[in-house]
Amino acid sequence: MDRIEKDFLGGLTLPSQAYWGIQTERARRNFPLSGYRVHPALIAALAQVKKACCLANAETGHLTGPKVAAILQACDEIAAGGLANQFPLDALQGGAGTSTNMNLNEVIANRASELLGGPKGDGALVHPLDDVNRHQSTNDVYPTAIRIAGIGELRRLAPAVAALQGAFQDREKAFGGIVKIGRTELQEAVPLTLGVEFSAFAEALGRDRWRTAKCEERLRVVNLGGTALGTGIAAPREYIFRVSERLREVTGLGLSRGENLAGETANADPFVEVSGILKAHATNLVKIANDLRLLNLLGEIVLPPLQAGSSVMPGKVNPVLLEAAIQTGLKVMGNDGIIADVASRGTLQINEFLPLLAHAFLESLTLLANIDGLLADQVRGIAADEARCRAGFDHSPQIVTALVPAIGYERAAALLAAYGKEEGKTVRAFLEEQLGRERVARAFSPAHLTALGFADDGNDTEGQ
Numbered sequence: 100m101d102r103i104e105k106d107f108l109g110g111l112t113l114p115s116q117a118y119w120g121i122q123t124e125r126a127r128r129n130f131p132l133s134g135y136r137v138h139p140a141l142i143a144a145l146a147q148v149k150k151a152c153c154l155a156n157a158e159t160g161h162l163t164g165p166k167v168a169a170i171l172q173a174c175d176e177i178a179a180g181g182l183a184n185q186f187p188l189d190a191l192q193g194g195a196g197t198s199t200n201m202n203l204n205e206v207i208a209n210r211a212s213e214l215l216g217g218p219k220g221d222g223a224l225v226h227p228l229d230d231v232n233r234h235q236s237t238n239d240v241y242p243t244a245i246r247i248a249g250i251g252e253l254r255r256l257a258p259a260v261a262a263l264q265g266a267f268q269d270r271e272k273a274f275g276g277i278v279k280i281g282r283t284e285l286q287e288a289v290p291l292t293l294g295v296e297f298s299a300f301a302e303a304l305g306r307d308r309w310r311t312a313k314c315e316e317r318l319r320v321v322n323l324g325g326t327a328l329g330t331g332i333a334a335p336r337e338y339i340f341r342v343s344e345r346l347r348e349v350t351g352l353g354l355s356r357g358e359n360l361a362g363e364t365a366n367a368d369p370f371v372e373v374s375g376i377l378k379a380h381a382t383n384l385v386k387i388a389n390d391l392r393l394l395n396l397l398g399e400i401v402l403p404p405l406q407a408g409s410s411v412m413p414g415k416v417n418p419v420l421l422e423a424a425i426q427t428g429l430k431v432m433g434n435d436g437i438i439a440d441v442a443s444r445g446t447l448q449i450n451e452f453l454p455l456l457a458h459a460f461l462e463s464l465t466l467l468a469n470i471d472g473l474l475a476d477q478v479r480g481i482a483a484d485e486a487r488c489r490a491g492f493d494h495s496p497q498i499v500t501a502l503v504p505a506i507g508y509e510r511a512a513a514l515l516a517a518y519g520k521e522e523g524k525t526v527r528a529f530l531e532e533q534l535g536r537e538r539v540a541r542a543f544s545p546a547h548l549t550a551l552g553f554a555d556d557g558n559d560t561e562g563q
Contacts, residue, residue: 104220113220118185118213120205120220120227126198127187135190137199137454138461142186143178144247144350145203148240148323149231150174151346156233158345159337166225169211182206190458195451196241204231234334234342236326238364238449243321245457247350249373252464253315259471260308260380266478267301270294276545279399279488280495289500290492292545293399293483300387307380314376319354321346322363328448329361367442367450370460374438377463381431384470388424391481395421398487403480420477427470434459492543493527501542502534 101112104121111121119127153170156162162170176182185206192198204227209219211231217224225231275294280287323346324339326332331339343356357363394400395418408417441456450456492498496518499511506514518529531539541547 102220115219118182118206118209118219119187119202120209122201122227123188123198123205126192126194126202127189130189130192130198132189132191135458137186137188137190137202138248138458138465139180139183140248140251140461140465141199141244141457142183142203143180144244144251145199145240146174146177146207147247147349148244148346149203149207150178151323151342151349152233152235152240153231154345154349155338155342158341159335161233161335161338162230165215166211166230169214169225170207170231172214173207173210176210177203177206182210190454192454193451194454195237195449196453196457197237199454200232200237200241201227204228207231234326234338238327239322239325239329239360241453241457242364242367243323243346245370245453245460246318246321247352247354248457248461249318249370249464250315250352252461252468253311253318253373256464256468256471257308257311259468259475260304260311262475263471263478264301264304264308266475267297267304270478270481271297271301274483277483277485277488278492278543278545278548280491280497287495287497290495290498290543290548292549293488294545295549296394300390303383303387307376307383310376310379314373317369317373319352320357320363320369321354322357322360324356325360325364329359329364331360361448365445365448365450367445367453367456370456371439371442374435374460374463377467378432378435380467381428381435381463384467384474385425385428385432388421388428388474392418392421397491398484399491401482401484403477405477420473424470424474427466431463431466434463493525496526498526498543499530501548502530502539505538505542506534 100115102115103110103112104124105111106121108125111124113119113121113124117124150171153162153167153174157167186199186202188198188202208222208225208227208231211225212221212223213219215224271294273294274297275292277293278290279293279296280289281291281296282288321343322329324331324334324342326334339356343354347354391400391402395402402418402421404416405419407415408419409415437459438456441452441459442450444450444452496515499515503511514530514533515526517533518524518526521529524532527539527543
């Protein structure tokens with residue numbers, strides 16, 4: 100049987116089994132926009148914030164009796180992923196996050212009332228505003244929750260980046276002895292090894308790993324206790340000092356209360372800073388994924404087959420995961436622009452558009468962690484076609500560059516001119532005839548090609 104709830108705007112009918120209340124129901128009807136739901140990490144983080152606030156209010160005597168334990172249990176259940184179907188709101192919503200805050204307040208209150216033997220929607224045993232939201236504002240709990248959720252997602256991302264870096268380092272070692280021709284501007288360039296090529300991917304991801312691990316600290320300063328504008332209005336001072344301590348205990352994170360809560364409430368630039376790090380990682384992913392597609396096209400590497408690639412061409416297998424990685428990177432880059440735009444559009448004491456920022460920010464973190472994990476599995480399965488790499492190397496005129504320190508530029512050019520008159524020989528075979536197999540083998544060895552420069556000791560030179 101449905102129930103009716105009322106507020107100053109009138110009454111609404113709600114499903115009897117719904118833990119949310121009239122404020123959530125109004126928002127549910129007002130914002131049927133994107134089909135995206137509020138990120139579950141944000142819901143869990145808000146539940147942790149509500150728990151910390153409840154503890155601080157209980158310690159200062161502003162919440163007493165059985166309702167305290169009931170509220171805490173409801174918060175724990177939600178933080179653990181329970182009641183997930185009770186958060187129906189669209190991620191894109193007006194009101195600076197008030198709708199999501201009220202969704203949490205109502206669900207926690209109704210679950211707590213249920214635990215105490217009362218009905219949903221009554222508010223007599225546990226009230227969503229007077230009890231669950233006591234001494235809080237959307238403007239301090241919501242930004243705080245975004246930070247907590249962001250840190251949690253960063254801690255998922257950091258090991259995923261490390262795993263992807265490790266996968267490339269593994270392939271770097273496996274391919275260390277495979278010589279091939281390098282390419283610049285989509286033209287053949289000087290030789291290197293396939294291992295060196297993969298080391299460049301690993302190096303870029305190493306920077307991403309370091310940056311990702313470091314940027315967590317940018318999210319540790321919260322404005323909880325600042326209430327509406329950062330002044331702490333309508334909240335007791337003792338509560339304000341206690342609530343951040345309880346939040347550290349509840350989350351297990353090294354959070355700190357901002358020195359200027361008005362500044363923390365009005366500005367969202369820390370999210371822009373962290374998003375820039377995410378964009379850098381996304382940029383690397385797009386570049387790496389596209390390079391792997393090209394190497395696969397050239398036949399120098401073989402990607403693990405994942406699925407049939409065509410509905411009309413039998414046997415066709417496409418680099419679908421790399422295509423997904425590129426799309427993921429582009430989405431994160433787009434989200435970075437959204438986050439910067441949202442942060443710039445806050446007006447005066449708050450930012451009204453934080454729901455869009457929260458969605459874009461947490462989505463980017465989740466997407467990157469997911470694609471990194473998938474890519475790591477595929478990269479570990481990449482095989483090299485050593486014969487194809489060697490054939491491309493042996494036929495490329497650019498390999499003569501490795502001999503320039505020994506024979507000089509002019510003679511190298513003359514040899515290439517002479518090779519142009521030959522037929523049926525590789526460049527390497529021709530050079531072996533002209534310079535000797537041993538000398539060419541030494542110049543084209545993986546160790547020689549990947550050494551940082553050459554030893555200027557005169558041991559491998561001849562008159563020019």
